[in-house]
Amino acid sequence: MAERKQPVLGYDDTPFLPGGKWRVHDANRPQPRVVTPGATPGAPPADAVVLFDGSGLEQWQGKDGGAAGWQVRDGFMEAVAGSGDIQTRAHFGDCQLHLEFACPARVEGSSQGRGNSGVFLIGLYEIQVLDGYDNRTYADGHSGAIYGQYPPLVNACRPPGEWQSYDIVFESARFDGGRLVSPTSLTVILNGVLIHHRQASLGPTGNRILADYDTPHPPAGPLRLQDHRNPTRFRNIWLRPLTPYDAA
Numbered sequence: 659m660a661e662r663k664q665p666v667l668g669y670d671d672t673p674f675l676p677g678g679k680w681r682v683h684d685a686n687r688p689q690p691r692v693v694t695p696g697a698t699p700g701a702p703p704a705d706a707v708v709l710f711d712g713s714g715l716e717q718w719q720g721k722d723g724g725a726a727g728w729q730v731r732d733g734f735m736e737a738v739a740g741s742g743d744i745q746t747r748a749h750f751g752d753c754q755l756h757l758e759f760a761c762p763a764r765v766e767g768s769s770q771g772r773g774n775s776g777v778f779l780i781g782l783y784e785i786q787v788l789d790g791y792d793n794r795t796y797a798d799g800h801s802g803a804i805y806g807q808y809p810p811l812v813n814a815c816r817p818p819g820e821w822q823s824y825d826i827v828f829e830s831a832r833f834d835g836g837r838l839v840s841p842t843s844l845t846v847i848l849n850g851v852l853i854h855h856r857q858a859s860l861g862p863t864g865n866r867i868l869a870d871y872d873t874p875h876p877p878a879g880p881l882r883l884q885d886h887r888n889p890t891r892f893r894n895i896w897l898r899p900l901t902p903y904d905a906a
């Protein structure tokens with residue numbers, strides 16, 4: 659019997675995977691799209707949408723559509739008390755988001771008054787930004803909380819003044835008319851530590867409300883950062899829209 663020729667790339671006699679399009683180890687299955695990663699950890703990969711690189715707020719505006727009132731200096735932006743939330747001009751849906759933040763080095767206030775800001779995915783779902791280092795507050799408002807719903811799995815905060823990172827995977831709720839088909843899902847990593855794992859949100863977040871999905875919303879919206887009257891800083895903000903493998 660002739661020895662079976664060693665395939666170069668894969669096989670054409672293996673079982674079909676669910677869906678029936680590709681076999682196990684299929685030689686003809688398209689190669690994954692190449693994305694050149696950032697040169698250093700946290701730097702934007704080649705296919706990222708860079709929303710803030712430290713130079714200016716061209717991609718941001720106030721909630722009312724006016725100019726973004728935050729300060730930019732030394733490669734970061736800083737919330738200016740009373741200037742209001744800022745949000746991206748562009749809208750985004752399901753995505754991988756990276757950003758870095760620093761709460762004020764000088765500790766003032768307590769609980770929700772310390773370094774408070776927030777990252778609102780599609781303008782509706784707040785991942786809390788707070789100086790959560792040795793700071794007691796209500797658990798579902800701690801740094802990294804899905805605000806008013808789910809505390810972070812652990813407290814992985816760095817001390818005040820230090821730069822910290824969020825890496826977030828966001829999948830928006832889907833509706834069929836007025837009916838919820840799938841809830842919003844959030845995976846959040848703070849400073850390299852998993853703090854939410856595919857957590858289904860109860861609905862758009864809010865203060866002192868029980869969230870729900872009674873009002874359907876679009877699957878995309880602006881990325882919004884909160885002015886909570888504390889001079890919290892942000893830098894290196896980028897995202898990658900989630901695209902399926904077959905879209906390569």
Ligand code: MG
Pocket residue numbers: 774775776786787884886
């Ligand atoms: Mg907040």
